[in-house]
Amino acid sequence: xxxxxxxxxxxxxxxxxxxxxxxxxxxxxxxxxxxxxxxxxxxxxxxxxxxxxxxxxxxxxxxxxxxxxxxxxxxxxxxxxxxxxxxxxxxxxxxxxxxxxxxxxxxxxxxxxxxxxxxxxxxxxxxxxxxxxxxxxxxxxxxxxxxxxxxxxxxxxxxxxxxxxxxxxxxxxxxxxxxxxxxxxxxxxxxxxxxxxxxxxxxxxxxxxxxxxxxxxxxxxxxxxxxxxxxxxxxxxxxxxxxxxxxxxxxxxxxxxxxxxxxxxxxxxxxxxxxxxxxxxxxxxxxxxxxxxxxxxxxxxxxxxxxxxxxxxxxxxxxxxxxxxxxxxxxxxxxxxxxxxxxxxxxxxxxxxxxxxxxxxxxxxxxxxxxxxxxxxxxxxxxxxxxxxxxxxxxx
Numbered sequence: 001x002x003x004x005x006x007x008x009x010x011x012x013x014x015x016x017x018x019x020x021x022x023x024x025x026x027x028x029x030x031x032x033x034x035x036x037x038x039x040x041x042x043x044x045x046x047x048x049x050x051x052x053x054x055x056x057x058x059x060x061x062x063x064x065x066x067x068x069x070x071x072x073x074x075x076x077x078x079x080x081x082x083x084x085x086x087x088x089x090x091x092x093x094x095x096x097x098x099x100x101x102x103x104x105x106x107x108x109x110x111x112x113x114x115x116x117x118x119x120x121x122x123x124x125x126x127x128x129x130x131x132x133x134x135x136x137x138x139x140x141x142x143x144x145x146x147x148x149x150x151x152x153x154x155x156x157x158x159x160x161x162x163x164x165x166x167x168x169x170x171x172x173x174x175x176x177x178x179x180x181x182x183x184x185x186x187x188x189x190x191x192x193x194x195x196x197x198x199x200x201x202x203x204x205x206x207x208x209x210x211x212x213x214x215x216x217x218x219x220x221x222x223x224x225x226x227x228x229x230x231x232x233x234x235x236x237x238x239x240x241x242x243x244x245x246x247x248x249x250x251x252x253x254x255x256x257x258x259x260x261x262x263x264x265x266x267x268x269x270x271x272x273x274x275x276x277x278x279x280x281x282x283x284x285x286x287x288x289x290x291x292x293x294x295x296x297x298x299x300x301x302x303x304x305x306x307x308x309x310x311x312x313x314x315x316x317x318x319x320x321x322x323x324x325x326x327x328x329x330x331x332x333x334x335x336x337x338x339x340x341x342x343x344x345x346x347x348x349x350x351x352x353x354x355x356x357x358x359x360x361x362x363x364x365x366x367x368x369x370x371x372x373x374x375x376x377x378x379x380x381x382x383x384x385x386x387x388x389x390x391x392x393x394x395x396x
Contacts (some may be wrong), residue, residue, distance in 0.1 A: 016099060017093070027295070069277065100141075127158055207236050211241060211272070300364055
């Protein structure tokens with residue numbers, strides 16, 4: 001991407017429009033803000049169109065502009081109207097590239113870009129449900145970019161196999177985190193003590209932590225069953241995450257805890273606004289997802305603060321952790337495999353834990369930083385701007 005001292009064809013700085021349904025919370029939204037900041041820092045103009053949400057103020061903070069559009073709607077009439085809205089936005093702001101991060105807004109953006117002859121980028125964030133032929137077609141818009149970003153090699157392979165995408169259009173860019181936020185040397189003890197107090201953790205307790213939305217595929221039930229098969233003396237399991245209205249599943253988990261007599265071990269703490277401090281309380285962090293993770297941000301964040309990770313051996317897990325060095329993989333859906341792996345990690349001594357912490361932090365800093373993610377994304381934008389300029393020159 002051009003620097004702040006350059007402009008496209010001697011004209012305006014490059015303008016990049018990102019489109020997504022809303023800006024509430026989550027990895028997609030966080031990535032959108034991070035890329036917007038990188039665009040501004042590189043001298044470009046960053047626009048984001050969505051229905052809004054709690055993270056809009058973060059865009060303002062980094063110097064980006066938010067435009068409110070009804071992009072969360074899957075109503076065909078609204079999606080058709082959004083094509084016109086996006087075309088007007090592209091023309092009105094001189095947009096050079098449109099980057100779509102979700103299916104409904106991507107369809108509107110795809111047709112708007114084709115009409116306006118603007119490069120189209122997509123980021124493929126998950127495997128998506130392909131149960132019916134229509135669903136496969138609906139999902140396929142995320143493979144129709146001039147460049148298609150996959151958030152892991154697992155996702156790149158999935159796109160190639162399920163959607164027959166030409167691998168030459170795919171760019172693998174792992175999600176990145178702000179390593180300064182998850183640097184254990186920069187997390188004040190006072191924040192950790194505050195959380196321990198709020199959660200009423202005894203000082204000498206060992207902590208197993210599963211940070212994830214409280215939903216079935218995230219594997220809370222699998223972990224609870226695994227705990228019933230190991231020695232839980234002096235152990236506390238923290239389930240960190242929001243139920244998001246899934247009260248039925250939460251009731252199922254409560255009944256499971258009661259049936260297995262783990263009421264003194266398993267603790268649901270709800271949503272946490274200070275995850276760096278939360279990770280510092282953990283002796284081991286678990287990712288027990290029963291479906292493959294497209295990326296798995298928890299695995300990266302936990303390693304960044306030097307914590308060992310136990311993860312199901314599918315999806316992107318093997319890309320994120322170094323098996324038997326920064327974490328351990330277990331057979332997906334296997335209670336016994338999770339129990340055995342967890343038991344082994346909990347028995348590790350101080351020197352082994354210190355070695356794991358060093359390797360884990362180094363792994364994240366070498367491969368999964370926000371800076372790397374942004375730089376690779378801007379490289380894609382630069383490729384497309386160069387190609388667009390060449391086409392325009394050829395027509396002149």
